[in-house]
Structures are given as C-alpha cells and as structure tokens.
Amino acid sequence: MKEDGAIGKRIKELRKKNKLSQDYVAKKLFISQAAYSLIENSQNGVAIGHIVNLSKLYNVTTDYILKGEKLLVEISPNNGFIPLVKDMAHAGFIKNFKEQHSYEEYEWYRIPGFNPSLDQSLFEVEGESMSPTLLPRDIVVCQIQKIEKVIDGAIVLLITKNETTIKRLRLDGNQDYLLVESDNPHEEGVQKVKKEDIKQLLVVLGKISSSLIPHHQIVSTGKIKGLEESVDHLKRELYSINKKLNSLKN
Incomplete structure (x- = not known):
C-alpha cells in the first residue's frame, strides 16, 4: 500500500505541475473523474495502460511514475x-x-x-x-x-x-x-x-562516415583547386590588361 501511495502522489504532483484538471486527465485515460480521483488518493490501483498514457502525457518515463527514478534517459527527439x-x-x-x-x-x-x-x-x-x-x-x-x-x-x-x-x-x-x-x-x-x-x-x-578518402584523391583534388585558382588569377590579369589597352586607345 505504501508503494501505491507513492505512485498516486507522483501522479498528482505531475498533474498539478502541468496545471491540468482531474477531469482533463481522466478523459485522456478514458475513465471517469471519480475513478481518476481514487487513483490519485491511492484508493484504487493504476492500470499498466494508464501508466503508459500518463508517461506520454507528462513526457516522463514509466519508471519515474512507478518508482520515482529520475536518472533514466528517455529516448525521444x-x-x-x-x-x-x-x-x-x-x-x-x-x-x-x-x-x-x-x-x-x-x-x-x-x-x-x-x-x-x-x-x-x-x-x-x-x-x-x-x-x-x-x-x-x-x-x-x-x-x-x-x-x-x-x-x-x-x-x-x-x-x-x-x-x-x-x-x-x-x-x-x-x-x-x-x-x-x-x-x-x-x-x-x-x-x-x-x-x-x-x-x-x-x-x-x-x-x-567510416570510409577514408584515398591519398591520391586528396592530391588530385588539391591540384584541381590550384588550377582553378590560377585560371581565376589569369582572368583578373587579362581583364586588367584589356582595361588599360582600352584606356590608351581612347
């Protein structure tokens, strides 16, 4: 009975912490408000299905509701x-x-x-x-x-x-x-x-990835990047020369 009392107390604390009414939670469990009140007051036991639904409602583990353990990690996004x-x-x-x-x-x-x-x-x-x-x-x-x-x-x-x-x-x-x-x-x-x-x-x-890029591929990539940079540099130089030639013509 002592364990049932602790479960009822935790369920009640969770409801109050989340600012929900007994009637609201009872509807989530598909039971009457009176039946739910008996669970919180430890006059009735709580079904396994209700524990699962309460854990989803409050985003806590079922172990927390049953045993009060907070050190468990819940796997969820x-x-x-x-x-x-x-x-x-x-x-x-x-x-x-x-x-x-x-x-x-x-x-x-x-x-x-x-x-x-x-x-x-x-x-x-x-x-x-x-x-x-x-x-x-x-x-x-x-x-x-x-x-x-x-x-x-x-x-x-x-x-x-x-x-x-x-x-x-x-x-x-x-x-x-x-x-x-x-x-x-x-x-x-x-x-x-x-x-x-x-x-x-x-x-x-x-x-x-568990795959390593082959060394020759890294070298090739570096060479290609170097060539691209050289081409860009030549383009800038040609643009500058053309600009100077046009200014001399004018």
Whole structure:
C-alpha cells in the first residue's frame, strides 16, 4: 500500500505541475473523474495502460511514475535523439513517414555538434550516385525544409511516393519541377523531379562516415583547386590588361 501511495502522489504532483484538471486527465485515460480521483488518493490501483498514457502525457518515463527514478534517459527527439533509417527500412519510411516514430522501429542516436530537433532524421546511404561526396553506408544527418527555402547546390534527400533519393539540387526557377543531379560523373546528368510527387524534402546537414578518402584523391583534388585558382588569377590579369589597352586607345 505504501508503494501505491507513492505512485498516486507522483501522479498528482505531475498533474498539478502541468496545471491540468482531474477531469482533463481522466478523459485522456478514458475513465471517469471519480475513478481518476481514487487513483490519485491511492484508493484504487493504476492500470499498466494508464501508466503508459500518463508517461506520454507528462513526457516522463514509466519508471519515474512507478518508482520515482529520475536518472533514466528517455529516448525521444525532445531529449536530443535522432532516429536512424537504415537503407533496408527506406521503403517502410516512405509508407509511414508522417506517423510518429516508435521506439521499437528505429535505432536512436545523439550526434555531437548537431542541434537535434523534431524535424531531423538519420539516413543510411545506399548506392553510389553521390560518390565520392557520399559513399554507401555513410550516415547523413537530414532536416526537413521547404522547397522554396533550399539554396542552389544543396544536397537534399527527396521522399517521393516510390523512393528516397539523395541528389544535389540545381535551381532554375521552374514552378513545376526540381532539377537534381548526381555527384558521381558516371551517373546520368540533370534529372527532373515533379514537385507534386515530392512528399517531403530534407536538406543534408552533414554526414558520418567510416570510409577514408584515398591519398591520391586528396592530391588530385588539391591540384584541381590550384588550377582553378590560377585560371581565376589569369582572368583578373587579362581583364586588367584589356582595361588599360582600352584606356590608351581612347
């Protein structure tokens, strides 16, 4: 009875802390106000289903209601956890993406350096359409974004009625289509995606990878960057020379 009394007391404290009436909470539990009052006063036991519903209502763990333990970490987006959608689960995500994430359906992680929100998800990359930027089995951190707010060149994850796909966005002002392309030079070029077919668009904020970039690739990238800078410098020099020549002619 002493334990039942402590449970009733915690339930009552939670209700008062959240400034809710007994009648309101009773309706959430689908019982009468009189029956709920008996639970708070420890004259009636509390059913397991009611404990689960009360934990969701007050955003606390069931262990806190039952035993008063506060040191447990609740896995939810409110506590900084982000659900991971593995490549094999992409089809299921497409089907149920508007429904609330269940704890059993996905693995959950906290990512240092990211500001978690309810709009963020982790996706495992499948395929090589974005290689070498993204490699198979890389994990990308994505956040829901409105199409009109995405900048040109951003990497986005598109959820359509048939698939999830990661591409680089190219804006051209078209009202009906989005232009997307792969970073992999061996993949097909720019593709059109109907905006009406897009169920959700997420911007890729970052990635987690276990793959190391080969040294020769880093060297090649550095050389290309150096060449680009040299070309830009030559362009500026030519512009300056042409400007001086035009001034002499005049």
